[in-house]
Amino acid sequence: MSWFQSETAVEPVDASRWTAHVSDRWNIGDNPNGGYLAAIAVGALCRISPHPDPISVTAHFLRPGGGGQPAEVLADVVRSGRTITTARASLVQGGTARVEVLAAFADLSASSSPIDEALSVPRPVVPAPESCVSRSDTEQGVALPILDRLDVRIDPGQARAGQAGAAEVTGWIRLADGAEADVRSLLLFADAFPPSLFGLLGAVGWVPSVELTVHVRSRPAPGWVLGRFSTSDLRDGRMVEDGALWDSSGELVARSRQLGLLLPR
Amino acid sequence: MSWFQSETAVEPVDASRWTAHVSDRWNIGDNPNGGYLAAIAVGALCRISPHPDPISVTAHFLRPGGGGQPAEVLADVVRSGRTITTARASLVQGGTARVEVLAAFADLSASSSPIDEALSVPRPVVPAPESCVSRSDTEQGVALPILDRLDVRIDPGQARAGQAGAAEVTGWIRLADGAEADVRSLLLFADAFPPSLFGLLGAVGWVPSVELTVHVRSRPAPGWVLGRFSTSDLRDGRMVEDGALWDSSGELVARSRQLGLLLPR
Numbered sequence: 001m002s003w004f005q006s007e008t009a010v011e012p013v014d015a016s017r018w019t020a021h022v023s024d025r026w027n028i029g030d031n032p033n034g035g036y037l038a039a040i041a042v043g044a045l046c047r048i049s050p051h052p053d054p055i056s057v058t059a060h061f062l063r064p065g066g067g068g069q070p071a072e073v074l075a076d077v078v079r080s081g082r083t084i085t086t087a088r089a090s091l092v093q094g095g096t097a098r099v100e101v102l103a104a105f106a107d108l109s110a111s112s113s114p115i116d117e118a119l120s121v122p123r124p125v126v127p128a129p130e131s132c133v134s135r136s137d138t139e140q141g142v143a144l145p146i147l148d149r150l151d152v153r154i155d156p157g158q159a160r161a162g163q164a165g166a167a168e169v170t171g172w173i174r175l176a177d178g179a180e181a182d183v184r185s186l187l188l189f190a191d192a193f194p195p196s197l198f199g200l201l202g203a204v205g206w207v208p209s210v211e212l213t214v215h216v217r218s219r220p221a222p223g224w225v226l227g228r229f230s231t232s233d234l235r236d237g238r239m240v241e242d243g244a245l246w247d248s249s250g251e252l253v254a255r256s257r258q259l260g261l262l263l264p265r
Numbered sequence: 266m267s268w269f270q271s272e273t274a275v276e277p278v279d280a281s282r283w284t285a286h287v288s289d290r291w292n293i294g295d296n297p298n299g300g301y302l303a304a305i306a307v308g309a310l311c312r313i314s315p316h317p318d319p320i321s322v323t324a325h326f327l328r329p330g331g332g333g334q335p336a337e338v339l340a341d342v343v344r345s346g347r348t349i350t351t352a353r354a355s356l357v358q359g360g361t362a363r364v365e366v367l368a369a370f371a372d373l374s375a376s377s378s379p380i381d382e383a384l385s386v387p388r389p390v391v392p393a394p395e396s397c398v399s400r401s402d403t404e405q406g407v408a409l410p411i412l413d414r415l416d417v418r419i420d421p422g423q424a425r426a427g428q429a430g431a432a433e434v435t436g437w438i439r440l441a442d443g444a445e446a447d448v449r450s451l452l453l454f455a456d457a458f459p460p461s462l463f464g465l466l467g468a469v470g471w472v473p474s475v476e477l478t479v480h481v482r483s484r485p486a487p488g489w490v491l492g493r494f495s496t497s498d499l500r501d502g503r504m505v506e507d508g509a510l511w512d513s514s515g516e517l518v519a520r521s522r523q524l525g526l527l528l529p530r
Binding site for chain 1: 346369385465466475480496
């Protein structure tokens with residue numbers, strides 16, 4: 001079992017309650033990564049949804065999670081129809097809700113339409129992973145235990161804070177133990193790159209996520225996943241960052257958007 | 266009181282229950298517009314949130330609503346912090362949940378950061394509203410009672426299905442009774458243009474929304490609101506459409522993303 005699978009595992013208590021252990025190995029500084037916490041909550045939803053694949057996941061981050069501490073996930077199906085199941089979950093630690101999730105599930109191996117036209121966002125051209133800069137070798141300003149769990153390689157032209165000259169970051173990502181990405185790990189990949197504002201503003205302070213929405217388009221092929229993240233909306237310290245993930249076959253597999261707060265250092 | 270205000274009004278039953286009447290004047294075909302239903306649910310949340318402005322609203326559409334029928338809104342604050350309140354709501358009709366909402370609120374008149382840098386998406390250039398084509402004069406294939414409530418003007422180069430040659434639609438929108446848009450009506454504006462796929466594929470069938478997320482960036486200035494919507498992600502009948510709204514001062518006021526299903530005619 002991969003680190004990702006074992007460290008996001010949930011055990012049933014009853015029909016709508018699950019227990020989990022939040023590892024501290026996916027921390028950004030002192031707090032578990034938001035995408036990691038969302039992946040735990042969605043793991044419980046995957047167990048109760050008749051449809052296998054989360055295709056739209058919205059997570060609201062209420063309070064930081066506690067790494068190395070137990071958690072409970074309260075999970076319910078809101079409605080299950082022919083093609084879509086809608087479900088929600090709360091991840092609770094110490095009696096306090098940390099993350100609230102609302103998600104839609106479908107079967108990504110099935111087509112919901114007779115229209116076979118497709119549109120996609122083309123994958124950007126980026127140097128190969130071995131020519132990129134490991135995120136653990138970039139300026140950080142904060143301890144990143146998560147980089148023992150995730151291998152993140154940044155485009156060498158964007159590796160230093162402020163170097164890109166634009167609010168953009170591009171690079172590769174995979175699970176560090178060599179396990180292949182599944183649909184659920186894309187939630188984590190959508191929240192694991194340096195904030196794209198670093199490319200424009202240089203090292204800023206903590207950028208807590210208020211909310212993250214990920215749309216999964218298809219199951220990823222084995223291999224490295226390419227991510228591009230950019231911010232074109234910043235006002236009064238509130239930023240909206242867009243992301244896209246492509247698998248090793250060049251297929252767009254997910255897009256993300258998150259609302260974050262730009263706090264002082 | 267504007268039509269929008271009176272037809273989205275909620276009355277308290279107790280601390281977490283509200284009654285509403287879903288009008289049939291905001292229908293698309295036989296069903297109330299999704300953004301209209303979301304605006305009713307968010308109206309109840311506005312009454313219980315200590316922060317005034319919904320800045321991130323995710324609505325999942327479980328079943329079509331019933332126009333001309335009463336509704337109940339179950340609404341709860343999940344957490345209220347210093348700068349953000351998170352809340353959720355269910356809009357229920359005839360004992361069945363129709364829309365599920367998860368939202369974050371803030372005060373858009375306050376800055377959350379000492380960083381005064383701003384980024385924005387520039388407003389596209391579109392002919393003036395009087396040179397655009399009223400949506401009620403465009404090919405529809407479905408009755409649109411909502412166009413008595415909303416004045417929607419489409420760029421004349423995109424008015425016919427398939428004419429744009431791209432999955433894009435641009436135009437102007439305002440409340441038809443001349444009332445000015447507020448933050449909550451932006452949720453509705455984000456769901457009131459023709460599906461942008463019409464510009465590429467021609468008249469397709471019904472495109473029901475699975476989920477709509479709107480990020481509100483600022484309170485709109487009085488006057489026409491400009492909207493641009495495009496789809497760059499379509500696969501197996503699932504489409505993800507992006508939208509942006511600008512106010513009459515040229516300011517980006519909201520962005521949206523929705524997951525829809527492309528059903529056969």
